[in-house]
Every structure is written in structure tokens, then in C-alpha cells.
Amino acid sequence: MKLTVVGCGYVGLVTGSCLAEIGHDVICTDNDAAKMQMLESGKLPIFEPDLDGVVEKTRREGRLKFEPKVADAVQAGEAILICVGTPPLPSGDADLSAIDDVARLIGTVSRQPKLVIEKSTVPAQTGQELKRVLTIYGRKNNLEFRVASNPEFLREGTAVGDFLHPDRIVVGVEDEKSEKQLREIYKPVTDQKFNCPVHLKGCPPIPPPELIVTTINSAEIIKHASNSFLAMKISYANMVADLAEKLGANIDEVMHAVGRDPRIGPNFLNAGLGFGGFCLPKDLQAFVRLAERNGVDFSLLRQAEIVNKQRIDQFVEKVRRALWVIREKHIGVLGLAFKPNTDDIRFSPAMDLVNRLISEGASLRVYDPEAMERARHSLKNVQFGANAYEIAKDADALLIATEWDEFRNLDWDRIHELMSRPLVLDGRNLLSPGAMKAAGFEYYSMGRPE
Ligand code: UGA
Numbered sequence: 350m351k352l353t354v355v356g357c358g359y360v361g362l363v364t365g366s367c368l369a370e371i372g373h374d375v376i377c378t379d380n381d382a383a384k385m386q387m388l389e390s391g392k393l394p395i396f397e398p399d400l401d402g403v404v405e406k407t408r409r410e411g412r413l414k415f416e417p418k419v420a421d422a423v424q425a426g427e428a429i430l431i432c433v434g435t436p437p438l439p440s441g442d443a444d445l446s447a448i449d450d451v452a453r454l455i456g457t458v459s460r461q462p463k464l465v466i467e468k469s470t471v472p473a474q475t476g477q478e479l480k481r482v483l484t485i486y487g488r489k490n491n492l493e494f495r496v497a498s499n500p501e502f503l504r505e506g507t508a509v510g511d512f513l514h515p516d517r518i519v520v521g522v523e524d525e526k527s528e529k530q531l532r533e534i535y536k537p538v539t540d541q542k543f544n545c546p547v548h549l550k551g552c553p554p555i556p557p558p559e560l561i562v563t564t565i566n567s568a569e570i571i572k573h574a575s576n577s578f579l580a581m582k583i584s585y586a587n588m589v590a591d592l593a594e595k596l597g598a599n600i601d602e603v604m605h606a607v608g609r610d611p612r613i614g615p616n617f618l619n620a621g622l623g624f625g626g627f628c629l630p631k632d633l634q635a636f637v638r639l640a641e642r643n644g645v646d647f648s649l650l651r652q653a654e655i656v657n658k659q660r661i662d663q664f665v666e667k668v669r670r671a672l673w674v675i676r677e678k679h680i681g682v683l684g685l686a687f688k689p690n691t692d693d694i695r696f697s698p699a700m701d702l703v704n705r706l707i708s709e710g711a712s713l714r715v716y717d718p719e720a721m722e723r724a725r726h727s728l729k730n731v732q733f734g735a736n737a738y739e740i741a742k743d744a745d746a747l748l749i750a751t752e753w754d755e756f757r758n759l760d761w762d763r764i765h766e767l768m769s770r771p772l773v774l775d776g777r778n779l780l781s782p783g784a785m786k787a788a789g790f791e792y793y794s795m796g797r798p799e
Pocket residue numbers: 470501502503504505506576579583616617618619620621622623624625626627628629687688
């Protein structure tokens with residue numbers, strides 16, 4: 350099927366290239382000319398494992414194209430997938446202006462009826478508005494647009510695998526033809542019939558995903574409800590971690606056992622600096638605002654947000670307790686990205702931590718395996734190290750802010766030698782307290798006995 354993806358952020362790029370990988374003809378477009386130029390020249394604007402290989406292969410095989418003229422790209426597709434950003438407004442509501450722009454353009458330039466699929470995360474009832482705008486702007490050509498909601502559940506860092514091996518595919522539709530088209534689009538995934546670029550030696554036995562058909566309103570709520578629940582789970586684990594710390598229990602042991610209950614599940618119970626990124630914090634806020642506007646008091650979620658914001662304060666207090674005075678101390682921070690395997694620093698707890706320590710007068714050296722380039726644009730008054738050892742040299746403390754595997758596997762004896770004071774504060778519970786003590790470190794983590 351001929352598909353057009355509008356918006357070449359990480360969702361658009363992963364979606365477009367994976368749809369091409371499973372056999373569709375895909376045109377990706379974006380109104381950011383610089384980004385399109387970069388993509389056309391074969392470079393990717395983001396770091397995402399496995400994505401470069403998929404883009405390179407599908408372009409070479411002629412199924413993936415980048416088209417800088419948005420109107421041309423829109424005209425060419427039988428179905429249009431809207432993957433533009435919906436950033437938070439100061440009120441917490443999602444800014445839907447990019448969706449509105451694309452809808453007006455589709456309505457105006459289309460010459461045939463099309464299926465318009467929302468993939469961007471949007472509040473419930475956006476589909477109705479989308480349909481209204483398409484109808485108004487498409488009236489001159491008397492076109493009937495069909496609208497569907499197909500929320501994405503891609504995690505940065507594992508997005509290609511998530512697309513090809515999803516645990517569910519949700520399609521919100523209001524007519525049979527749209528459902529049929531979406532089933533056809535995802536057939537290779539629901540049948541698990543494609544050459545997997547992630548598992549080169551063969552995929553592990555992963556059950557084929559269920560394609561869940563719902564109304565458009567339900568599909569829109571499913572996305573917000575999923576991300577908000579995940580955020581709540583993390584804040585819950587963080588509260589239990591605080592209590593465990595006070596009572597001399599170990600959060601790892603506690604959550605390991607709690608997560609064995611299949612009604613709870615083992616994931617997203619890792620205590621630490623809290624959740625960040627461009628999805629969980631903004632989706633949580635948008636869901637709370639949507640509830641408020643509809644007379645539903647979702648203070649349960651508001652509390653999850655408050656708990657999350659307090660994580661950095663609490664960690665800085667830990668640093669203060671250990672160092673006594675923060676001002677002018679040489680502090681190394683390992684990790685800037687909001688989570689490992691991405692270069693994304695948007696709403697990153699690690700960046701918040703760095704900014705807090707700068708404002709406290711610390712002398713900071715930072716290192717991240719992938720996010721340095723992005724961080725350079727937004728961090729002033731810090732030194733950037735070429736690796737973890739460079740930032741450990743003469744440091745009074747080393748803080749772990751993102752749980753990259755690379756940090757787990759460092760030569761910690763060498764780091765011990767390099768530091769002025771062998772003090773490590775682990776905001777992600779990445780390392781083993783026993784091993785760190787044995788290596789001679791003063792070591793503090795989150796919700797684990799000191
Ligand atoms: C999230 C969802 O997990 C995806 O399902 C969804 O598709 C995506 O948002 C989206 O809306 O596009 P992502 O933002 O990539 O994915 O990141 P997550 O893996 O959810 O992690 C979010 C944050 O929570 C990170 O800062 C991570 O460090 C933190 N986290 C995660 C914890 O603090 N503890 C945990 O146990 C798990």
C-alpha cells in the first residue's frame with residue numbers, strides 16, 4: 350500500500366521505515382527543510398538502535414523515500430499517517446496546532462479520498478476535530494475522508510523492535526473499510542512475517558500481537574491511560590523506595606517480589622531519579638488536564654507527577670549529606686539522556702540534576718555515550734568529558750544519572766584511583782552496593798541499605 354508519513358521525528362522515522370521494511374511503499378515528509386535535507390543526504394537526526402540499517406536498506410530497495418514537499422507527499426499516499434509533535438502547552442494541555450496544520454493541508458491538496466491515521470499522541474475526541482477540519486478544507490473537491498486512531502507504543506531505544514514485535518496493535522476506527530485497510534497495513538506484523546533487522550539470528554519465540562479494534566475515542570484514551578499508568582507505577586516504586594530506605598529494607602528485593610504477581614508485573618518498578626522524556630511527563634499532564642476539563646478529578650495522577658518532581662530534590666539532598674558543602678566541589682555526572690540507548694535529553698531527570706547542581710555552585714564535568722552533542726547546546730558552565738574516566742579524575746563525587754550499560758562495565762578500580770574522594774551516588778541503582786563497598790567506595794543509591 351502507498352503510505353505517507355507526515356512528521357519525521359522519532360515516531361515518524363521509525364514508523365515510516367518499519368512500514369517500508371514490512372513491504373509498503375512509504376514517503377516520509379516534514380516541513381523542517383533542514384531535517385529533510387539531512388535525511389535525503391543519508392543522515393539521521395536522532396540516535397535510535399537499528400534505525401539507520403532499516404532506513405538505509407529500505408531506501409536502497411526503493412520502498413522508502415523522503416519528500417521535502419509536504420503537499421506532494423500527501424497527494425501520493427492512499428493512507429496518511431500523522432506523526433507530528435504534540436508538545437505540552439504551559440497549561441499542560443497538548444498543543445495540537447501541528448495536527449491542525451497537517452489536517453488543513455491534507456484537506457486542501459488531496460484529490461482523492463484518503464484514510465487519515467493519527468499516530469501522534471492526542472487527547473480523546475481529537476479524531477472528531479480532525480474529521481471536521483478535513484471535511485471543511487476538502488469541501489471544494491467534495492472528498493470524503495476517513496479517520497482512524499492508531500496510537501504507537503514505541504519506546505525510545507528499542508523502537509524498531511517494538512514496532513515489529515508489539516505486544517498489541519490498537520486501531521480506533523468508525524467504519525469497516527478503515528479497519529480492513531489497517532489490518533492490511535499491519536498484516537506482516539500480525540502474521541510475524543518479515544525479515545527482522547533486530548534479531549539477525551532469528552527472533553525469539555514471541556507470540557504474534559493482537560490487533561485490537563476499538564472506537565476512535567477509546568484508542569485515543571488507551572494511549573494516555575497506558576503512559577499515565579506507567580508513570581504512576583514508577584512514582585509508586587519511588588515512594589516505596591523512600592520508605593524502604595527509612596526502614597532498612599531493600600527496594601530491589603521488595604519490587605522483585607511484588608512484580609512476580611502477574612496482576613502487577615515486573616516492569617517499570619525501578620526506583621531512582623524518576624521518569625522523564627518527551628512522552629510520560631507530557632502525557633500524564635495532558636491526561637490530567639483532559640480529565641479536569643471533563644469534570645473528573647484525577648488527583649491520583651497529579652500526585653504521581655508531584656512525587657516525580659521531588660526525586661531530584663531528594664537526590665540533591667543525598668549529595669549534600671554526603672559532601673556536606675556542594676559549592677565548588679568537583680562533581681562528575683554520568684549520563685544526560687532521559688534513559689539509556691537514546692540521545693534524547695528532553696525532560697531528562699539527568700539534565701534537571703545537572704542544572705540543579707550548577708545552580709548550587711558545583712563545578713561539574715559530565716559525560717554521556719550518545720547525548721553529548723545535544724547537551725552541548727543547552728548546558729552552560731559545565732565541562733564535557735570524552736569518557737567516564739576523564740570526568741572521574743580528581744572528582745569529589747561521581748553521580749550516576751542514566752543507567753547506560755557502559756557505566757555498569759567501567760573499570761571501577763581505575764575510577765577509584767582517579768577520584769579525589771571515592772564517593773559514588775547512584776541515582777539509578779545501576780551498581781551493586783556490595784561490589785562498590787568491596788572496591789573501596791563510599792556508595793549511596795536509592796531505597797537500598799547503605
Ligand atoms: C514511553 C512508553 O514506555 C512507550 O510505550 C510509549 O510509546 C512512548 O512513551 C510514547 O508515548 O511515545 P519512552 O518515553 O521511550 O516510552 O520511555 P520509557 O521507557 O517509558 O521511560 C520513561 C522514563 O521512565 C525514563 O526516564 C526512564 O528512565 C524512567 N523509568 C522507567 C524509571 O524511572 N523506572 C522504571 O522502572 C522505568
